[in-house]
Amino acid sequence: xxxxxxxxxxxxxxxxxxxxxxxxxxxxxxxxxxxxxxxxxxxxxxxxxxxxxxxxxxxxxxxxxxxxxxxxxxxxxxxxxxxxxxxxxxxxxxxxxxxxxxxxxxxxxxxxxxxxxxxxxxxxxxxxxxxxxxxxxxxxxxxxxxxxxxxxxxxxxxxxxxxxxxxxxxxxxx
Numbered sequence: 001x002x003x004x005x006x007x008x009x010x011x012x013x014x015x016x017x018x019x020x021x022x023x024x025x026x027x028x029x030x031x032x033x034x035x036x037x038x039x040x041x042x043x044x045x046x047x048x049x050x051x052x053x054x055x056x057x058x059x060x061x062x063x064x065x066x067x068x069x070x071x072x073x074x075x076x077x078x079x080x081x082x083x084x085x086x087x088x089x090x091x092x093x094x095x096x097x098x099x100x101x102x103x104x105x106x107x108x109x110x111x112x113x114x115x116x117x118x119x120x121x122x123x124x125x126x127x128x129x130x131x132x133x134x135x136x137x138x139x140x141x142x143x144x145x146x147x148x149x150x151x152x153x154x155x156x157x158x159x160x161x162x163x164x165x166x167x168x169x170x171x172x173x174x
Contacts, residue, residue, distance in 0.1 A: 006153060006163075006170035007150075007171045008168045008169075008170050009145075009147065009148070009169045010169040011168050015155060015169060016049065019049045019050055019129075020053050021144070022053070022142055023053030023054050023057065024057070026125070026127065027054060029125060030054070030097065032095060033094045033095065034061035034094060034095040034096070034097060035063070035064055035091050035097070036050075036051060036061040036062070036063050036064070036099060037087065037096050037097070037098050038066070038100075039065075039067075039068050039098070039101070039108065041067070041164070042102070042164070043099050046099065046101060046129045046144075047063070050099060051063065061097060062089060064087045064091070065088075066083070066085070066087055066115070068081050068083060068084065069081070069082045070108055081108055081111040090119075090120075091116060091119050091120060094121060095121070095124075096116050096121040096122075096124045096125070097125050098112055098113060098116065098124050098127070099126075099128070100112075100126070101128060101129050101130065101156055101157050102128060102129065102130045102131075102132065102147070102152060103130070103132065103135045103139075103140050104132040104134065104135050106135060106136040109126050109128075110139055113126060113139070125142070127143060128140065128142075128143045129143070129144050129145060129155070129169070130143065130144070130146075130152060130169065131146055132147055132148075132149055133148070145169070148171065151171060153172060154169050155167070155168060155169045157169070159172060
């Protein structure tokens, strides 16, 4: 498939600009011991760029990952969140910056927040790259972009496992 099947929503420069603004807003909250927890797989590129931006504020959280799955290879959530791989580091008493790609139903972040608190996190601050219009109004602390109600691809987000490497945030043309 060619990239002409996608509409570019945010190009590389706009992505980086929005992530820089997000980091600027998060930085004042992130004092003390923090761990950034990325939800695999889709949030990986976003997490890397967010960590780079936070470093500009001399904020260097430990990095860990939580592999959660609710979509498999479908375009709609199954409604059930499964832990595919858990954290590798202890977060007891630490602040956790929980990072995901898209906030839509809110199930994944709610599940992850409770999971991290049950492991002893002092607090959990959640952020995502893109927030969908139908997403719950609570359960999310920060986001970089208000996305349209379309299926997103690129910049880590996939369609049945492909297109994660696109350097922009796109939407599938219907």
